[in-house]
Amino acid sequence: MGLRSFLEKMYKPVVMENELANRNSRINKSTVVNQWRNFPLMYLARPKNLKKYITLCFSFVLLYSFADKLSNSIEISGTTIRLYDLTLPVISALLILYNKKAIPVLILFALYRVHTQPLPQVLDTISQLTAALISTKVYFYATGKRGAVSFGRSSLSAQRILWLICFNTLIFTLFQQFLLLKFNFISEINILSIPTLINIQWMLTSCITGTPFCYLILRACYQPLWFFNYLKKLKELIVSGPRAIYQLLWAMLVIGIMYCLIYVHGDSLIYTDYTIVWLLPVMLWGAICLGHALMSPLWVVMLILLSDYINNYISIDHEFTFNHYVSHLALTCSMIFTFSLTIVIVGVLVTRILKHIRSLKRISLSEPHTGLPNLLALKNDIIRYPHAGLCIIQCPELNTLTQTHGIIFRFEFVKAVFSYLSPLLMDNEKMYYSPGYGLLLRLNKVDDDIIHPYYKAMSSFRFSWEEMELGLNFGMAYMAYGKCINNLSYVVGQLNARTYESLKQGKAKALNVSHHGDQAISSGAIRHLLQKSIDRKSFMLVAQPIVSTKNSSQYYEILIRMKTINNKIFFPDTFLPVAEEAGLLAEVDLTVIEQTFQFMQSLDQSKSDTRFSINLTPQSLSRKDFLDRLNTLLKNYLIRPDRIIFEIIESDIIDSINASSVLQELRRLGCQIAIDDFGTGASSYSRLKTLEVDILKIDGSFIRNVVNDKFDRLIVMSFCEAAKFKSLQVVAEFVENEEIKQMLISMEVEWLQGYHTGKPVPIESLWS
Known part of the structure; x- marks a missing residue:
C-alpha cells in the first residue's frame, strides 16, 4: 500500500464526518480539500511536496546533530553548565519556518531520541520541544502569519525577543529543572543559583543569535533561490559599505581579538576575559556599517569559538580559586549576552535605517505626484549614457486647464502621456517628468526621423477627463548631447524655450548647443550683477x-x-x-x-x-x-x-x-x-x-x-x-x-x- 493510500484511508472517516456535518451549509468541494490540507500529514501526502519534506527532515536532523556536537559544557560543583547551545534554536527555527508542517518531523525526531539516547539527553530533548512549541505558539498568536518572515525585521524584533528568546529560555529552564527533579537527577530546584543563572544567560545568548542562524540554514536548504538572493544582498552590503581598506582593518581587528581569547598565553592581561570587552565596539562598528545580515552569522561563529575555548581565557588552574572562576564565568557570560543583544538590536535598526535610506533615494529620484523619474534621475542617467539625446514635450495649455479642472488634471494627463508613449521607447531609453518643464525623453539617438513618430503620436493623443476628450497643443524640441554638456538645467531651459517655437511652427525643433557654458555663465553673471x-x-x-x-x-x-x-x-x-x-x-x-x-x-x-x-x-x-x-x-x-x-x-x-x-x-x-x-x-x-x-x-x-x-x-x-x-x-x-x-x-x-x-x-x- 502506497503512502498516499495509507494516509487517505487513515483520514477518510474524519473527512466523511466533516462532509456530513457541513452538508446543510452547502460547503463545496474546495472547502473539503482545504480541510484536508490543514492536516500536517496531508501536506506530506502530496507528491509535489514529498521531496521538499524529505529534504527538510534530512536538513533538520543533520543540523541538530551538528549543533549538538558543537555544544560545549563544563561541570561546576556537580552541576552541568551547557555553554553556547544551538539545539533549542534549531527546533525553534524549524517551527517558525514551517509551523504545523514541522510537527510530524518533530514527533519522529522525539521517538528517535527516546530510543537512542540516555535518559538525561531525552529529558533535555523533551524540555526543548516543549519550550519551543509553547513559545512559537504564543509568538504566532501575537504576530500572526507574518511572524514566519526572515529575521532582521524591526517591526517584529520586540515580539521575537520577548517570546522566542526570553519566554523560550524560561520555559526550557523550568521544565528541564522539573524533569530532572522528578527523575532524581537533582535534589531541589534552585533557579537563583549561580550555575543556573549562567545556564540561563548562555541559553539567552544561544536563542538570540542561534535562532536566526538556524532559520537561515534551514531556509537555505528548503529554498535555494531565496538563499542566493540573500547572498546577493550580502554582497551588495559589502560593496556599498565602507571602503575596502576600512573593512580589511576591521576584519584584522576581529581576528586579532579572537586570537587573544582562544590562544593560551600565560598570565598576560590581553589573553584573559578582559579582551572580550573590546569585541563590543568592534562588532558594533560592523553592525552599523554592514548591517544585521552579515554580522549575525559571523557573531554565531565567534560565540561557538568563545564557548569552546572558554578555558583558555578563564582558567581554573593555579591562579584562580573556585569562587573566582565562577564569578569570572558569570560576568563573562553576562557580557556576552549583553553584547549579543546589543549587536542584534543595532544590526536590526541599521538594516531598517538602510532600508529607509534606499527608500529616500528612490523618492529623491522621482516626482512625488506622478511617481515618474525626475530631473535628478535624468542627471544621473546622463552620466551613464553620455552619447544619447534629449527630447522635451511641453503643453502650455496645460496651465490653463489645470486652473479650470484642478492640479490632479495635470498629473493624470502626464501619467496618461507617459503610458501612451512608453511603447515607442527602445532599450535603455527612459522618460522623465519635471513640473516646471514637462516630459523629457532620453533617447539612444535623436534626429528628424526618430523624433517624427513621437511628434505624430502626440498629435493623435487624446486625453479623457470627465466625459471629455481633449487633444492639447504641444511643442517638441530635441538635441543630441555629449560629455561636454554638464549644465543640465541650462540645456533643459533652452529646450523648453525651443518648444514654443515648435508650437508656432507645428513641427519638432532641433536645438544645437555649442557654447552653452559661456551663455549660461553670461546669463548668470547678468543676474548676479543686477542683484549686486x-x-x-x-x-x-x-x-x-x-x-x-x-x-x-x-x-x-x-x-x-x-x-x-x-x-x-x-x-x-x-x-x-x-x-x-x-x-x-x-x-x-x-x-x-x-x-x-x-x-x-x-x-x-x-x-x-x-x-x-x-x-x-x-x-x-x-x-x-x-x-x-x-x-x-x-x-x-x-x-x-x-x-x-x-x-x-x-x-x-x-x-x-x-x-x-x-x-x-x-x-x-x-x-x-x-x-x-x-x-x-x-x-x-x-x-x-x-x-x-x-x-x-x-x-x-x-x-x-x-x-x-x-x-x-x-x-x-x-x-x-x-x-x-x-x-x-x-x-x-x-x-x-x-x-x-x-x-x-x-x-x-x-x-x-x-x-x-x-x-x-x-x-x-x-x-x-
Whole structure:
C-alpha cells in the first residue's frame, strides 16, 4: 500500500464526518480539500511536496546533530553548565519556518531520541520541544502569519525577543529543572543559583543569535533561490559599505581579538576575559556599517569559538580559586549576552535605517505626484549614457486647464502621456517628468526621423477627463548631447524655450548647443550683477539734457547702465528683461531714484533748482508700498518733489486702476508726470482725453523723418495741437541734426532731446 493510500484511508472517516456535518451549509468541494490540507500529514501526502519534506527532515536532523556536537559544557560543583547551545534554536527555527508542517518531523525526531539516547539527553530533548512549541505558539498568536518572515525585521524584533528568546529560555529552564527533579537527577530546584543563572544567560545568548542562524540554514536548504538572493544582498552590503581598506582593518581587528581569547598565553592581561570587552565596539562598528545580515552569522561563529575555548581565557588552574572562576564565568557570560543583544538590536535598526535610506533615494529620484523619474534621475542617467539625446514635450495649455479642472488634471494627463508613449521607447531609453518643464525623453539617438513618430503620436493623443476628450497643443524640441554638456538645467531651459517655437511652427525643433557654458555663465553673471547693483546701489547713472526752445533752461533725463569690474557696459535692453523675469523692476526703479536723490543732495546751492526726469516701470506703479518708500526717500534726502519728473510709457497708464491712483498722488506731492514714447500706442488720442499728466514726449519714430516725411510732420503737428488744448508741455525725442531742430521750433515744440542738443554723459560729470 502506497503512502498516499495509507494516509487517505487513515483520514477518510474524519473527512466523511466533516462532509456530513457541513452538508446543510452547502460547503463545496474546495472547502473539503482545504480541510484536508490543514492536516500536517496531508501536506506530506502530496507528491509535489514529498521531496521538499524529505529534504527538510534530512536538513533538520543533520543540523541538530551538528549543533549538538558543537555544544560545549563544563561541570561546576556537580552541576552541568551547557555553554553556547544551538539545539533549542534549531527546533525553534524549524517551527517558525514551517509551523504545523514541522510537527510530524518533530514527533519522529522525539521517538528517535527516546530510543537512542540516555535518559538525561531525552529529558533535555523533551524540555526543548516543549519550550519551543509553547513559545512559537504564543509568538504566532501575537504576530500572526507574518511572524514566519526572515529575521532582521524591526517591526517584529520586540515580539521575537520577548517570546522566542526570553519566554523560550524560561520555559526550557523550568521544565528541564522539573524533569530532572522528578527523575532524581537533582535534589531541589534552585533557579537563583549561580550555575543556573549562567545556564540561563548562555541559553539567552544561544536563542538570540542561534535562532536566526538556524532559520537561515534551514531556509537555505528548503529554498535555494531565496538563499542566493540573500547572498546577493550580502554582497551588495559589502560593496556599498565602507571602503575596502576600512573593512580589511576591521576584519584584522576581529581576528586579532579572537586570537587573544582562544590562544593560551600565560598570565598576560590581553589573553584573559578582559579582551572580550573590546569585541563590543568592534562588532558594533560592523553592525552599523554592514548591517544585521552579515554580522549575525559571523557573531554565531565567534560565540561557538568563545564557548569552546572558554578555558583558555578563564582558567581554573593555579591562579584562580573556585569562587573566582565562577564569578569570572558569570560576568563573562553576562557580557556576552549583553553584547549579543546589543549587536542584534543595532544590526536590526541599521538594516531598517538602510532600508529607509534606499527608500529616500528612490523618492529623491522621482516626482512625488506622478511617481515618474525626475530631473535628478535624468542627471544621473546622463552620466551613464553620455552619447544619447534629449527630447522635451511641453503643453502650455496645460496651465490653463489645470486652473479650470484642478492640479490632479495635470498629473493624470502626464501619467496618461507617459503610458501612451512608453511603447515607442527602445532599450535603455527612459522618460522623465519635471513640473516646471514637462516630459523629457532620453533617447539612444535623436534626429528628424526618430523624433517624427513621437511628434505624430502626440498629435493623435487624446486625453479623457470627465466625459471629455481633449487633444492639447504641444511643442517638441530635441538635441543630441555629449560629455561636454554638464549644465543640465541650462540645456533643459533652452529646450523648453525651443518648444514654443515648435508650437508656432507645428513641427519638432532641433536645438544645437555649442557654447552653452559661456551663455549660461553670461546669463548668470547678468543676474548676479543686477542683484549686486540693487544691493549696493551701484547702477551707472547717465544724464541726457532736455533743452528748452524758448530760453536757456534745461532739465535732465536719468538713464541707467550696469558696469562690470573690467569696465564692460550693459545697456538696459540687456538687463531689464532679466530684471522683469526675476520680478526686480520695481527694486531697480527705487534704487535709481535713491541714487539720483543722493546725487541731487550732493549738488551745491547754485544747482538746487535743477530738475531730473526718472523712468518708472508699471511694476512700480502696481506696488502698494511704492508711495510710502518714495516719501521716505524724499524726506531722508530733503528733495523737493517739484524737481522730479516721472516718465511713464503710454501703454502702462490707464491699464491699471492702481497705476492711475499712484500717478494722481504723485502729482499731489508736486512731482510732474510725463508720457514717454507717445504715439506708439494703439489708442493714443482716446487715452489723451482722460490722462491727467504734465508733459507729452513724442516718440522718436515720428521725429526722425519729420523734415522729409509730410505724414510724420502732420502727426507731430496734431500731437502739438492736442497737447496745447490740454495745456501739456511737449518734448520731441531723437533730435539728431539742426534741420530737425529748426523744424520743431517752427512747430512751437517747447523741449528738445537728442544727440544734437546734448549727448548722455555720466551724471557725475554733468558740470565738469
